Amino acid sequence: MYICMCQAVTEDELYAAIKDGAVTLKQLRKCLQVANCCGGCTERVKACVRGALKRQAENEAVLMALLPEQAQAAPV
Numbered sequence: 376m377y378i379c380m381c382q383a384v385t386e387d388e389l390y391a392a393i394k395d396g397a398v399t400l401k402q403l404r405k406c407l408q409v410a411n412c413c414g415g416c417t418e419r420v421k422a423c424v425r426g427a428l429k430r431q432a433e434n435e436a437v438l439m440a441l442l443p444e445q446a447q448a449a450p451v
């Protein structure tokens with residue numbers, strides 16, 4: 376499904392960029408060119424970023440809850 380019609384950017388491409396570390400609108404504009412033309416996708420892009428970051432935080436919280444305390448305190 377396309378997130379940005381003007382630049383033909385799909386939802387999968389957007390989530391891949393977010394996973395690779397582009398988590399601000401400025402960063403996503405730079406790497407995918409989203410929201411650079413009509414701007415009609417701006418709110419959809421922001422919603423995807425918020426959703427992806429929320430899911431990532433929830434997954435990390437679950438992982439931390441499952442790990443023994445010793446593993447959580449170990450240096451990385």
Ligand code: FES
Pocket residue numbers: 378379380381382409410411412413414415416417
């Ligand atoms: S739909 Fe993304 S800039 Fe137009």
